[in-house]
Amino acid sequence: MKKGLNLLEALGGYPDGVGVSRVATDAALPVSTTHRLLNDLVASGFASFDPETRRYYLGLKVFELSSRVSLTKGLSEVALPVMRRLSEEVGESVFMGVREGADILLVEKVVGPGRLQVNDNVGSRIPLHRLAQGKSILAFLPEDEREELIEQMTLEPETPRTITDPGMLRDELEITRERGWANVDGENEEGVRAIATPILDARRRPVAAVAIAAPAFRVPMRELKKRAPKLLDAVREIEVQLPPSSALLSKT
Numbered sequence: 001m002k003k004g005l006n007l008l009e010a011l012g013g014y015p016d017g018v019g020v021s022r023v024a025t026d027a028a029l030p031v032s033t034t035h036r037l038l039n040d041l042v043a044s045g046f047a048s049f050d051p052e053t054r055r056y057y058l059g060l061k062v063f064e065l066s067s068r069v070s071l072t073k074g075l076s077e078v079a080l081p082v083m084r085r086l087s088e089e090v091g092e093s094v095f096m097g098v099r100e101g102a103d104i105l106l107v108e109k110v111v112g113p114g115r116l117q118v119n120d121n122v123g124s125r126i127p128l129h130r131l132a133q134g135k136s137i138l139a140f141l142p143e144d145e146r147e148e149l150i151e152q153m154t155l156e157p158e159t160p161r162t163i164t165d166p167g168m169l170r171d172e173l174e175i176t177r178e179r180g181w182a183n184v185d186g187e188n189e190e191g192v193r194a195i196a197t198p199i200l201d202a203r204r205r206p207v208a209a210v211a212i213a214a215p216a217f218r219v220p221m222r223e224l225k226k227r228a229p230k231l232l233d234a235v236r237e238i239e240v241q242l243p244p245s246s247a248l249l250s251k252t
Contacts, residue, residue, distance in 0.1 A: 003029060004037050004046075008062065011047060017055030075208060076108050078241045079199070083110045083210065086234040090227045092214045093118045096199075097133040098207070100125065102153050104134045107208070118192055118213040126188060129169055130158050132196035133209035135182035139173040140198045140206045146173070161186040181228050183221070191216045193224050197235050201242060210235050 010026040011018065018026075024034035038056055041047035045061035079096055087094045087110040094112075097104040103125040111117050128134030128149070138146055155164045163169050176182040181197040196211035212231055214224055 003027070003033065004041060007034065007037050007041065008046060008058065011056060011058050012062075014055075014057075017050060017053060017057045019054055020056065023056060075199075075242070079208075079210070079238045080108060080110070082234050082237050083108065086110075086210075086212070086230060087112050089230055090212055092212050092219070092227075095120065095133065095194075095211045095213060096208055097131070097211070098209075099128065099134070099137050102128055102149055104128055104131050104137070104209070112214075116215055116218065118194075118215060120213075127153065127156065127158075129153060129155055129163055130184070130188035131211070132182045132184045132194040132213075133211045135169075135173060135176055135184070136196045136198045136209045137206040138169075139176035139182060140200065140204075142205075158188055159186055159190045161190070163187065179228075180232055183225065185221055186216060193219060193221055195224055195228055195231060197228075197231055199235055199238055199242070201239075207242070210238070 006027045007023065007029070010023045013026070014023070020035050020038060021031055023038075024031045027034060029037070038047055038049070041059065042049050042056075045059045047059045048057045049055070050057070075098075076096070083094045083096060090112075091114055092112040094110045095106055096108040097106045099105075104127075106120060106122050106124045106126070109120065109122055111119050126134070128138055138149065141149070150166055150169065155162075155166065155169065157164050163172065172182070181195050183193070183195045185193050192213060193216050194211045194213040196209045198206035199208045199210065201207050210231065212224065212227055
């Protein structure tokens with residue numbers, strides 16, 4: 001992996017393309033190894049190859065990821081002030097995640113003001129079906145995309161409460177669409193409860209989701225559900241501030 005990253009960095013220094021021998025020298029790799037790695041990068045979209053000039057270039061996948069980083073940063077700048085205020089109002093931790101394939105990537109968090117708070121790590125990747133954020137995003141995807149994802153997902157259990165049956169997941173997603181928010185009760189981590197609602201762009205596609213999470217021993221589920229109106233209001237406030245380019249985040 002390190003060699004591949006070194007190659008990408010070397011390619012970045014040649015916007016007009018570069019031959020295999022030159023980039024091999026820059027990356028301090030044998031030509032044969034460089035050629036093999038470049039073929040892998042081309043196949044995955046991280047590099048491109050012009051057969052006429054025999055030159056390699058950075059691929060569209062690199063620029064796509066760069067754009068997503070920039071867009072996610074912009075989304076965070078809008079969402080974080082609202083998340084902080086929501087956390088103060090409900091007294092619990094608040095998280096934001098975006099979909100990466102069949103996973104949720106946690107990109108922001110605000111730890112609650114009291115003691116004994118839920119405190120997951122930013123950067124964690126967790127399967128969609130185990131998180132309230134994941135369920136809320138799934139529920140608001142177009143039906144064909146949702147069904148394609150469900151068919152791809154293995155629904156592996158993390159706890160005895162994890163939903164592992166596609167039919168049960170579909171039923172819960174239907175309820176989520178009707179009321180506007182999802183919930184989990186120990187489905188990813190025993191002793192942790194959460195509710196979440198998606199952030200929708202101008203096309204009404206989910207670009208991210210915001211969740212309120214609380215320890216089960218301290219907050220009964222019926223009490224956590226009473227905080228759903230505040231969560232919905234907070235997310236609507238984020239939505240009206242979204243830049244038009246945020247729609248690109250929903251294409252994952």
